[in-house]
Amino acid sequence: MEISDQYICELLSSNNKMGMTLLFKKYFKSLTLWADTFLNDMDLAKDVVQDFFYAIWRNKAYQSLHHEKLASYLFVSVKNLSFKKLAKKDVLRYSMDIEYFDQVSEDFESNKEAIVVEIMKEIENLPEKSREVVKCIYLKGMKYQEAAEELGVSVSTIKTHLVRSMKALRLKSEHLGDFFLLCFFQNK
Template identity: 40%
Template sequence: MRPIDQEICSLLKVRKIGGMELLFREYYKPLVVWATTFLHDTQRAEDIVQDFFVKLWEKPYSALLPETLKSYLFTSIRNLALNQLDKIDPLRRACDVAYCDSPWNEYDNFEDEVFRSVEEELEKLTPRAQDVIRKIYLEGMKYKDVADKLGISVATVNSILVRALKKLRQQSDNNDKLAIYLFFLEKSLILEQ
């Protein structure tokens, strides 16, 4: 069980909006990717995930447990995506289910593998670069907050980040998984600014 899942469940049980914000930040992109594997349509996948989050907020699932949060989310999104396929084209769903009905564990294992690979590559960076990348991408801190915490300027944070990402990109030439992860990191960087 991840500490973030514990925090999400605790906040959602007392109906704190911070729980939804954490849930969104932690799971939105992976759930959209997961739904897209069934729908082959990113816009529909985003709609399904957003609708699911709204319904979860309006009528919370009372038995939400940190140990099962991830499986609940991925299973729910898979079922919603398959229901959407039924509405679009029942025959297509029959074909896609045979192709995509592998358990979400495959996604989970891939995510863990990618994360381990990224951690190995991060270890090759300077401690300062590691710290900046972890604070921005893994903890979701803003550049200004990182600068304040480390006692450096925002420009220095940006400079460290640019150099670190460049080095990671160079290291990723022989590592497709890291290249995929960096793609999503850079995409989230563009979206946040």
């Protein structure tokens, strides 16, 4: 049985701890996956989301939550916290990455055709809807709204398929290393 955001907010506004428990159970997994799309570190994503829920409780922010905007508030907040977490990472730890990136870029240019063929094979192995979304967004260069209209689904469905597809492609194409990112994002 799906617990409504309205019910959760009613419990929270009356200082009922069950509201926080239900909020956590309903949103923890999806917020963690959302944070992981930015952080690429599931453990760190879990930490960010747990800290966020703790802050809501500690600061009594739950008292001002509204059910109409609850999901967007949660997702935007977790996205912002994820970006803050990324900004705090030690810059010096990644200082060697510039040389590495230059080398990867040179390797990509020399093997571009073979890499693109390999990535296209991986895209073809995706489930049908996911494959269609990836093709619309990355190969046809459509905006989310345009892809949603063409495929007859909502923008949030497009985003969900895209996140899942990109994670799957990164995992499946691990042997391609950073070439995958270069291929699709060098002109984005």
